Amino acid sequence: MGALDGRVAIVTGASSGIGRSCALRYASEGAKVVACARRLDRLDALVAEIAAAGGTAIAVACDVEREADIDAAVQAAIREFGRIDILANIAQGGLEEHFYLADAPAERAVHDFVTGAVQSMLFMQKCFPCMKAQGYGRIINTASHAAVKGTPGFTTYAMNKGAIMALTRTASQEWAQYGITTNVFLPVVRTDAFDFTEQGRAAAREIEATIPTRRFGTPDDVAPALVFLASEGAGYVNGQAIGLDGGLGLLV
Numbered sequence: 499m500g501a502l503d504g505r506v507a508i509v510t511g512a513s514s515g516i517g518r519s520c521a522l523r524y525a526s527e528g529a530k531v532v533a534c535a536r537r538l539d540r541l542d543a544l545v546a547e548i549a550a551a552g553g554t555a556i557a558v559a560c561d562v563e564r565e566a567d568i569d570a571a572v573q574a575a576i577r578e579f580g581r582i583d584i585l586a587n588i589a590q591g592g593l594e595e596h597f598y599l600a601d602a603p604a605e606r607a608v609h610d611f612v613t614g615a616v617q618s619m620l621f622m623q624k625c626f627p628c629m630k631a632q633g634y635g636r637i638i639n640t641a642s643h644a645a646v647k648g649t650p651g652f653t654t655y656a657m658n659k660g661a662i663m664a665l666t667r668t669a670s671q672e673w674a675q676y677g678i679t680t681n682v683f684l685p686v687v688r689t690d691a692f693d694f695t696e697q698g699r700a701a702a703r704e705i706e707a708t709i710p711t712r713r714f715g716t717p718d719d720v721a722p723a724l725v726f727l728a729s730e731g732a733g734y735v736n737g738q739a740i741g742l743d744g745g746l747g748l749l750v
C-alpha cells in the first residue's frame with residue numbers, strides 16, 4: 499500500500515518544478531491527483547506519465563489570478579473523485595521580476611499577493627467545507643527563506659511569502675479541530691526562476707555557497723517530505739514552517 503492510498507490531492511503549479519514532482523510522487527503513493535496549472539499541454543503530458551505508471555490523475559487548466567478558475571478546479575476534484583483530502587498550494591506567479599525595496603512598484607506587490615497568498619487562501623477556503631465534512635484534511639503551503647531573511651532584491655516576493663506563513667499559522671489554529679492540519683515548507687531548490695533577473699542569479703550564487711550540503715536541492719528532494727505532510731501519519735504536525743533546504747535554515 500502507498501502512503502496516500504484512497505486520498506484525493508489537488509496540486510497547484512503542477513506543470514513544472516516542485517509541483518510536477520509532487521504530483522508524480524503523490525500518484526505513485528496511491529493518491530488520485532488533480533493537477534492544476536495554466537499550461538494544459540504540460541499537464542496533459544503529466545497525466546499521461548502518471549497513467550503509464552498505473553496512477554490516476556486529471557488535468558485542470560487554472561490561472562490562479564482568476565477566482566473562477568480556482569473554484570472550477572475544486573469543483574472538478576469533487577465531481578471526479580467525490581472528496582478532497584490534500585491541498586498542495588505550490589503555484590506562485592510574479593517570479594519573472596524582482597525589485598529592491600526603494601524601487602518596488604505597488605502593482606508588483608499586488609500581483610505577487612494575488613498570485614501567491616490570496617490564491618492560496620482561496621484554494622483553502624474552497625476546499626475547507628469538503629475537508630470539514632470529512633473530518634480530515636492536509637493543507638501544505640509554500641513559502642521561502644526570503645520571507646525570513648529579508649533577501650535583498652526580493653521585496654514583493656518576500657512580503658508575499660511572509661503572508662503565506664501567517665495564513666498557514668492562522669489556519670492551523672482555526673481548522674485543526676476539524677481534523678485539518680496546515681503546514682508550510684520553505685524550499686531551497688534551483689529553478690529557472692532564479693535566472694529571470696540579475697538579482698535572482700546573484701542570489702543563487704550566494705545561496706549555493708552557504709548551503710551546508712554544498713548543493714541546491716531538486717524538486718525530487720522535496721517531494722518525499724510533501725508525501726509525509728500529506729499522509730495520515732502527519733496528523734500531529736500542524737502550523738509548522740519546515741525548511742527543505744539542506745540545512746540552510748540553521749543559518750537564519
